[in-house]
Amino acid sequence: MDCMALNRDFIGRAFPSQEPYEITRVKIKEFADAIGDLNPIYRDQDAAKAAGHPDVLAPPTFPIVLALGGDSLDDPELGLNWAMVVHGEQRFEYRRPLRAGDVVTTESTIAGMRSIGRNERLELQTVITTVEGEHVCTAHNVLIERGA
Secondary structure, eight states, rough: OOOOOOOOGGGTTTEEESOEEEOHHHHHEEEEHHHTTTOOGGGOOHHHHTTOOOOOOOOOOOOHHSSSSSSSTTOGGOOOGGGGEEEEEEEEEESSSOTTTTTTEEEEEEEEEEEEETTEEEEEEEEEETTHHHHHHEEEEEEEEOOO
């Protein structure tokens, strides 16, 4: 059975975060632990300061927590079957590193969709901004919904 085509009416639709997200040292350490990165600038404030940073930095892939952590893709009208979704690709464009103490909001936009054989490819772009209005990072993610 082929997967259902995603609803193309969602292309260009933006989904702002419902509330700000505070990036804490604990969340950064937990993420670094999860990916097995022992870099001290992700764990130790003194090490981060010695490296010229104001506080502990988040690992470069930390924005995936923000990009795919909301409800932007949960609308049933989109037609995305999470049981059939695999990671396609990701990249991040930084203005500066995310760090402990940042309070950010996100706006995820469905940037594109296309069919590839029996699969569906969905492109998501997430802009991450501090509550003060500083654009910190843009995350680009591709999800593949596999056909059965």
